[in-house]
Amino acid sequence: MSSRFPLFKSELSFTRFPDRKIINWFPGHMAKATKQIKEKLKFIDFVIEVRDARVPISSYNKTINEIFSHKKRLILFNKCDLISKSAQEKIEKYFADNGSIMEGPQVLGTLFTSAKQGINVKKIVDLCLHNKSVEIAPKKFKTIPFTFLIAGIPNVGKSSIINKLIEKKKAKEGALPGVTRGMGFFPMKTKENCLLLDTPGIFQPDIESNEQGFKLALINAIPDHLFGGDNSAGGTAIDLIPLIDYMLYQMNRNDCFEYVEIFDMKGPTKSVEELLLAVCEKWKMYSAGGEPDWNKALSHLLLWFRSGKLGQIVLDTDVICGNLAPPSSSIVTTTDT
Numbered sequence: 337m338s339s340r341f342p343l344f345k346s347e348l349s350f351t352r353f354p355d356r357k358i359i360n361w362f363p364g365h366m367a368k369a370t371k372q373i374k375e376k377l378k379f380i381d382f383v384i385e386v387r388d389a390r391v392p393i394s395s396y397n398k399t400i401n402e403i404f405s406h407k408k409r410l411i412l413f414n415k416c417d418l419i420s421k422s423a424q425e426k427i428e429k430y431f432a433d434n435g436s437i438m439e440g441p442q443v444l445g446t447l448f449t450s451a452k453q454g455i456n457v458k459k460i461v462d463l464c465l466h467n468k469s470v471e472i473a474p475k476k477f478k479t480i481p482f483t484f485l486i487a488g489i490p491n492v493g494k495s496s497i498i499n500k501l502i503e504k505k506k507a508k509e510g511a512l513p514g515v516t517r518g519m520g521f522f523p524m525k526t527k528e529n530c531l532l533l534d535t536p537g538i539f540q541p542d543i544e545s546n547e548q549g550f551k552l553a554l555i556n557a558i559p560d561h562l563f564g565g566d567n568s569a570g571g572t573a574i575d576l577i578p579l580i581d582y583m584l585y586q587m588n589r590n591d592c593f594e595y596v597e598i599f600d601m602k603g604p605t606k607s608v609e610e611l612l613l614a615v616c617e618k619w620k621m622y623s624a625g626g627e628p629d630w631n632k633a634l635s636h637l638l639l640w641f642r643s644g645k646l647g648q649i650v651l652d653t654d655v656i657c658g659n660l661a662p663p664s665s666s667i668v669t670t671t672d673t
């Protein structure tokens with residue numbers, strides 16, 4: 337793809353803040369949910385693992401790989417409305433090329449979905465029950481349902497997918513991570529007797545790298561106050577400057593230059609201060625004393641980025657386009673049948 341700004345050389349790796357402590361988020365409810373999921377495992381026919389299409393690799397979860405290694409699993413890349421069709425093709429190719437390491441024999445396939453726009457959600461059940469590559473034994477009695485457990489890291493759209501499948505707003509959705517705290521069963525009105533099990537978003541106890549933490553914070557799988565601080569948690573949005581810096585690095589690296597026009601800038605920039613000044617100017621964000629209101633600009637910028645208003649972007653292009661190996665724990669090594 338030719339860049340709109342060919343003279344602008346973006347950075348190929350993010351080397352700032354190397355000493356930043358890796359964020360880990362594994363509160364009590366996640367530990368409890370992990371235990372409950374293990375207990376329910378024998379009743380589960382299929383696992384629907386939901387990832388975020390913007391981070392199809394970094395939104396994997398080692399714990400999920402381990403717990404469900406012997407379960408038939410469909411991997412969804414949800415929020416596909418936030419990435420382009422050409423990015424979807426690259427991701428598909430990446431998973432096809434790395435099939436032997438990225439997918440175990442129990443993985444039924446991958447599917448791009450958008451719970452928001454209803455894209456491909458209705459294909460989920462069919463891809464599990466009528467998959468050409470595996471034989472699904474019928475239930476002894478019609479009253480015994482096929483059970484689907486919906487799992488994934490926080491805020492990837494698990495509850496939204498369930499609501500779309502049952503055509504009701506029964507599972508609790510929310511813009512912030514960690515809304516679902518308990519498990520809930522939801523019957524589906526389909527030809528076959530199907531039951532969906534919603535689970536709280538869970539992380540593995542340790543996030544592997546600083547950069548994975550940046551990516552997960554950028555898609556808001558990790559709450560902002562853990563990353564730097566936000567007003568609701570008693571911190572200030574200004575602590576999120578490293579995250580905005582990372583966002584700018586990603587936009588430049590991915591030729592995602594919509595921000596230049598949106599904020600009436602002369603061209604792309606690598607300076608987070610320059611970007612924030614342009615935002616304050618464009619959106620007239622000034623304090624009573626006439627100073628640029630950084631806090632307001634940061635918060636609004638993140639909101640715009642997360643909702644796709646600054647352009648469609650995949651944050652895992654470093655892995656997908658080949659400069660980096662997949663994280664070791666994203667590899668599914670199951671041989672169990």
Ligand SMILES: Nc1nc2c(ncn2[C@@H]2O[C@H](COP(=O)(O)OP(=O)(O)OP(=O)(O)O)[C@@H](O)[C@H]2O)c(=O)[nH]1
Nearest residue numbers: 450451452491492493494495496510514515516537
């Ligand atoms: N753009 C877009 N937004 C989505 C999509 N699916 C869900 N969302 C939004 O993402 C946010 C999180 O959705 P949830 O369904 O609550 O996610 P969850 O995985 O159940 O979240 P936890 O409770 O943290 O585990 C909400 O603001 C949804 O409206 C999608 O396909 N596209």
